[in-house]
Amino acid sequence: MARTFHPNLRDILTDGNIVAIVAKQRLRAADGPGTPIFPPTYLGSDDRPTYCISLLDDGGNVCVVDSVQSQANRIEAAFMDEPYRSLVRRVQVTAQLPNAETRTLDMLQLGHRLADAAVTFSTLAEQAKAAMHSFGDGPDEIARLSPMSLLFGMWESRGEKRQTRIPRALSSTITARNVRVLRRMATFAGSFWSKDLGLEGKRSSEGLDPVPTGEALGGIMAEGEILRSATLNLVALRQNCKITTAVPVSPAAWYMFALALVAITVPSESYLRQGCLLVGDGDIEIRVVARSGKDENLTLDHQNILGIARDAARDFGVSTLEPIEAVFQTDRLEPSPTDKGKQLPGGKDKTARGK
Structure with a gap:
């Protein structure tokens, strides 16, 4: 059994020999072992719904119960409420709907984060673009607008030839082994x-x-284990936050590391979808993994980590950042052939271009 590792957290962040923090927990159906659960369905090769089940060479299989993308969305959603809400600046985009109603989404709800179309075609567009284009110099501006873009990744795939790609540093999945x-x-x-x-x-x-x-x-029906596995890729996080041994850890980098530790230890959502209510079937096991492959147990208390994150957010100045209330501007969109002549919310013609 691996021994317990008790280093200074800053040492973990800066030690290039440590490449990852991995957290795993076995899960089970809330109503007991042997109970059917419902994984997500996808469109199969025959255009019929199917589960994502991969066959293994040993005759077993692995079924995706919650994908990397879904787990990221659930972790981000946790930051919508206290005690996590104050750790992240409130940035929202509001769109006017044709029925005269409005819809407001938080940055934490946008699937493509800072590169989402909801931002690209809003009054936040120029500020977001400037933040993305400053990524080569450091993470600060992106961390002020969308810190989760530095954790869960982002790709500025539309528009200019100059594009910003941020690799995913934190990934989590739930899988089931040997399912029928x-x-x-x-x-x-x-x-x-x-x-x-x-x-x-x-x-x-x-x-x-x-x-x-x-x-x-x-x-x-899972005959093997149902496992939630979360990995904080410290190599990717160091790249995203420009962390090197030659330069002291910046407030932005420490803030992002603290957010990552909160995210990896936050209590996981149990209700994944209708027919899939999962609960813990053992304690969360956390390990630090070295470049050599050696791993050691790591004790991370969530409440303690939350306190560290509050201090990091304060030192980075999150509490001094004004909330942003952006407005989605439909007239920023190029008109499609079917849109010509139609009226935008507020009576604007879709063929007209606004400022």
Whole structure:
């Protein structure tokens, strides 16, 4: 068994021989072992829904229960509420909808983070572009607008030839080993049947007569372990935050490392989707992994890490940053052929270009 590792956290961040912090926890269905759970469905090669199950050479298989992207979204969502909300600047984009209503999304809710179209076509566009183009000099400006872009990655894939790519430093997945796919069938039965009411013919479309739904995916049974695994790639984080042994760790870099430690230890979401409620089946095991492959146990108390993150956010000046309320500007979009002549929310023509 690996011995417990008790270094100074700054040493972990700056020691080039340490390449990762890995956290793992076994999970189980909330209603007990042997219970079917429902992983996400994807479009299969035959254009039918399927689960993402990979066959292994030993005859076993691995099923994706929650993908890297979904886990990132769930971790980011945790920062929408206290005690985590104050660790990240509030940056929001509001769009006017055709029905005169508005929709507001936080930067933590945007799938492509700082490079999301919601930002690109908003009043935040120029500030975001300047922050991305300053990435070569340091992480500070991106950390002030969208720190999760430095943790979960970002790609400025549209627009100018000059593009910013930030590699993912924190990844997490939930997988199940050696699963068997189940099937389900169902029939809808109305409260009253047409024949009972003296009506002619079937009235299924009106909710009166039985409607069989046919065969469908019915979840999986995991004969092996269900495992949540999170990896903080310290090599990528050091690159993203411009951390080198020759230069002291900047407030921005320390802030990002503290956020990463919060993210890797934050209690995981249990309710993944309908039919998939997972709970812990053991303690979270955290290890530091060296370049040589040697790993050692690491004790990280979430509340202690949260305190470190609060101090790091304060030192970086997060509390002094004004919230940003950006506005999505539809007239920044190039008109498509089907849009010509249509009216934008507020009465603007889509063929007109605003400032």
